[in-house]
């Protein structure tokens with residue numbers, strides 16, 4: 716089995732232009748820092764790198780790891796923290812940085828976890844949003860692109876750990892048989 720080459724869905728230029736717009740909005744909404752950017756590993760690492768540099772407000776960078784039980788996320792919503800923050804966020808402005816909101820299970824869980832730590836404010840920025848797939852309600856303040864239910868890779872997003880380093884966001888075509 717082999718896959719056809721990925722088809723460009725959002726180009727590097729489109730992504731970078733939108734990130735400049737998001738960065739301007741966030742800078743305007745948070746004139747005073749520090750703004751804590753919490754990126755969720757692994758998919759958000761490239762978006763974090765570009766978004767943080769598009770934000771003029773002083774930021775602090777933190778990472779969290781979240782995983783679901785079993786290989787596939789299900790409506791049971793069983794998720795857990797695999798890497799926690801190294802710092803307290805109490806009394807701070809916090810922006811969760813995600814590459815994609817799909818079922819919403821990851822962020823629904825994470826927002827509940829972080830709200831218990833009494834940040835001054837807590838919002839979400841995501842590069843991609845697939846609203847058609849939502850199983851849990853999630854309020855997202857900054858959305859790069861709303862996309863249909865296609866399997867996208869690149870710019871941090873993977874398929875079985877491949878493709879994360881593509882500069883564009885691409886659609887992975889259906890696998891095809893080879894001789």
Ligand code: PRP
Nearest residue numbers: 756757758814815816817818819820821
């Ligand atoms: C992806 C993505 C989000 C989550 C969104 O992570 O980065 O964290 O899934 O899906 P949901 O809205 O259905 O919960 P993934 O578990 O694929 O891990 P990765 O970021 O390491 O690729």
